[in-house]
Amino acid sequence: MPELVDLEAVREVLDIEVAGRGIEHVSITHPIAVRCRSHQFFREHVEGRRIEAVGRRGKFLFISLDDRTVIVINPMLAGRVQLCAKTARPRKSTCLQLTLDDGREVRYFDERQMGKIYLALDGDFSDIPQLNDLGPDALSPDLTKEGFIARMKRFRAPIKSVLTNQRCLAGIGNAYADEILFEAGISPLRRRASLSPEDLDRLYEAMLRVFRTALEEVRRRLGRDIHIEHREFMKVHRRDATTCQRCGNRLTVIGGRSRPTVFCRRCQPRSLASYRSEFPITERCIYLNHASTSPLPKRSLEAINAFFSSRQESGEQRDDQHFNALRETRSLLARLIEGDHRRLALTFNTSTGLNIVAQGLDLRGGDNVVVGEREFPANVYPWLHLRRKGVEVRLVPMPGGRLEVDTIREAIDRRTRIVAASLVQFSSGYRLDVAALAGLCHDQDIWLAIDGMQAGGAIAFEPDREGIDFFACAGAKWLMSPQGTAFLYCSAAGLAAIEPAYIGWLSVAGSEDFEHLLDFTRPLHDDARRLEVGSLPYHDFYGMRASVDLLLEVGIERIEEARLSLTDPLIAYLERRGFGIRGSTERARRSGIVAFEQTDAPDLARRLARRGIYLSAREGAIRVAPHFYNTPVEIEHLIAALDEEARDGPS
Numbered sequence: 001m002p003e004l005v006d007l008e009a010v011r012e013v014l015d016i017e018v019a020g021r022g023i024e025h026v027s028i029t030h031p032i033a034v035r036c037r038s039h040q041f042f043r044e045h046v047e048g049r050r051i052e053a054v055g056r057r058g059k060f061l062f063i064s065l066d067d068r069t070v071i072v073i074n075p076m077l078a079g080r081v082q083l084c085a086k087t088a089r090p091r092k093s094t095c096l097q098l099t100l101d102d103g104r105e106v107r108y109f110d111e112r113q114m115g116k117i118y119l120a121l122d123g124d125f126s127d128i129p130q131l132n133d134l135g136p137d138a139l140s141p142d143l144t145k146e147g148f149i150a151r152m153k154r155f156r157a158p159i160k161s162v163l164t165n166q167r168c169l170a171g172i173g174n175a176y177a178d179e180i181l182f183e184a185g186i187s188p189l190r191r192r193a194s195l196s197p198e199d200l201d202r203l204y205e206a207m208l209r210v211f212r213t214a215l216e217e218v219r220r221r222l223g224r225d226i227h228i229e230h231r232e233f234m235k236v237h238r239r240d241a242t243t244c245q246r247c248g249n250r251l252t253v254i255g256g257r258s259r260p261t262v263f264c265r266r267c268q269p270r271s272l273a274s275y276r277s278e279f280p281i282t283e284r285c286i287y288l289n290h291a292s293t294s295p296l297p298k299r300s301l302e303a304i305n306a307f308f309s310s311r312q313e314s315g316e317q318r319d320d321q322h323f324n325a326l327r328e329t330r331s332l333l334a335r336l337i338e339g340d341h342r343r344l345a346l347t348f349n350t351s352t353g354l355n356i357v358a359q360g361l362d363l364r365g366g367d368n369v370v371v372g373e374r375e376f377p378a379n380v381y382p383w384l385h386l387r388r389k390g391v392e393v394r395l396v397p398m399p400g401g402r403l404e405v406d407t408i409r410e411a412i413d414r415r416t417r418i419v420a421a422s423l424v425q426f427s428s429g430y431r432l433d434v435a436a437l438a439g440l441c442h443d444q445d446i447w448l449a450i451d452g453m454q455a456g457g458a459i460a461f462e463p464d465r466e467g468i469d470f471f472a473c474a475g476a477k478w479l480m481s482p483q484g485t486a487f488l489y490c491s492a493a494g495l496a497a498i499e500p501a502y503i504g505w506l507s508v509a510g511s512e513d514f515e516h517l518l519d520f521t522r523p524l525h526d527d528a529r530r531l532e533v534g535s536l537p538y539h540d541f542y543g544m545r546a547s548v549d550l551l552l553e554v555g556i557e558r559i560e561e562a563r564l565s566l567t568d569p570l571i572a573y574l575e576r577r578g579f580g581i582r583g584s585t586e587r588a589r590r591s592g593i594v595a596f597e598q599t600d601a602p603d604l605a606r607r608l609a610r611r612g613i614y615l616s617a618r619e620g621a622i623r624v625a626p627h628f629y630n631t632p633v634e635i636e637h638l639i640a641a642l643d644e645e646a647r648d649g650p651s
């Protein structure tokens with residue numbers, strides 16, 4: 001649909017080409033477009049007159065004649081102005097032809113027949129619908145930044161609707177609004193009122209840049225064929241644009257095909273507060289228990305329900321669809337940790353992942369494994385189970401719930417084959433200095449397995465970069481996914497070293513080809529899928545796919561930032577009031593969990609729950625675990641409640 005840039009370029013050409021020319025003949029072929037007292041009236045006022053100038057305001061084009069009569073064209077969705085020889089065959093959808101005295105014609109054609117042509121006499125535009133309601137022209141040099149911001153502030157709606165509202169600014173349509181918002185890095189879904197002064201500032205600058213570039217591009221391409229619309233240079237609103245030029249993420253398309261909104265969820269993030277609508281629980285209580293389980297986001301529940309509905313209605317398994325969903329889940333998880341999806345296996349829980357490692361590595365009698373003594377049991381039993389093979393398990397002390405690299409160094413020796421540690425301790429929230437531990441392990445040729453249960457989804461973490469061999473993490477906590485979803489990520493060397501203890505029909509290459517299921521000579525998958533064995537709970541992974549997609553959309557760095565700024569005031573309060581904080585208050589050693597000692601921890605947790613604040617008690621401590629969608633106000637409520645509880649004591 002022609003927008004101000006398209007029309008401005010058309011206007012420039014027409015103004016040069018036809019100003020000064022006489023109109024010899026008028027032909028109206030599709031009468032509906034010409035809104036005038038009568039066609040006779042239109043012809044009488046136009047035939048024999050000379051064109052003085054061609055102007056534009058917003059998405060209206062003006063052809064001014066020498067007697068103050070103006071032909072006003074509102075091309076709406078599909079109208080086009082054409083300049084051609086009068087001998088050229090008219091298109092079927094041509095509505096109006098103005099034959100000039102130089103043998104050429106200005107034509108208006110419209111595939112949709114929705115555009116309108118009016119006649120304004122004596123400079124009187126009062127009868128022309130919509131024209132008098134237009135805001136200032138978005139391309140006008142008179143539109144200053146202050147003027148732009150003042151205009152914006154008069155309208156309340158999602159920002160894209162404001163930009164395309166012709167009463168606010170004239171000329172911006174669906175395509176250019178998408179381009180401007182992409183350029184500004186602002187989500188089209190954000191409400192205008194949620195934009196900061198800096199956001200509006202950025203929006204104005206982005207608008208100028210988009211217009212400047214687009215005008216140059218359109219001018220360069222236009223030539224004399226002014227009826228052809230040029231959009232090839234657009235960054236997001238191009239027909240063949242599927243991935244973001246800036247970040248490589250898949251572009252999101254919402255809305256109908258005739259008026260799609262295209263944007264990049266990563267480069268144009270929504271405000272964190274806007275995500276609260278994904279979590280209905282926020283309407284009822286303050287949920288700070290993500291270290292136990294996350295509430296399931298709305299979109300994930302919808303994905304799971306859609307799976308079951310389809311299963312109920314069609315009965316059959318849509319295996320191709322399901323395999324594809326698993327593939328996408330692996331890719332999304334790999335993106336979350338900046339890893340390689342071919343080294344990521346989907347599993348059921350952290351325990352499964354760690355068992356694949358414990359049983360898959362060639363560990364023998366006399367070898368030893370080093371583990372912290374206060375690790376979560378999921379990261380202890382898989383190793384203890386190796387005792388039956390004569391493998392020694394060395395449990396190292398963890399004073400204050402902290403696993404320190406120095407303690408591990410003291411425990412390892414020549415026969416140490418693997419160190420297994422949580423990136424974030426479940427009871428203290430202490431974040432391991434994993435780079436130092438990886439350095440230590442690599443120097444001595446020791447495998448490093450990380451229990452990522454309290455880290456994945458909460459912490460920006462790249463196992464490959466840190467030199468981790470195995471990273472096992474489940475979905476139900478910070479990844480906001482259903483129980484029964486998890487993954488194991490392996491280094492290249494780690495994956496090669498694992499001899500799978502279990503093999504099944506999905507472990508082998510070509511297993512998705514149901515025509516040749518009985519070919520038992522197939523080799524194992526050359527990627528981590530060989531660890532997946534058999535059918536997975538598809539419905540759960542549909543949920544996980546939606547949840548991880550949500551986390552990627554928010555951005556893991558933003559999640560981490562939000563978490564730190566949420567817990568800063570809590571830590572300050574706890575320090576002020578002399579609570580014994582577990583783990584560490586040092587930023588680099590902090591995680592999603594803030595834990596503080598409390599003799600009656602389970603009781604205090606119950607009392608807080610009665611006040612609508614949900615958190616957990618673990619190992620003599622209260623564990624507070626907010627996620628990105630929690631708010632500073634919720635933390636203030638918690639602090640006030642802790643204060644009151646401290647004053648009143650157990651009831």
Ligand SMILES: [Zn+2]
Nearest residue numbers: 244247264267
């Ligand atoms: Zn992007």
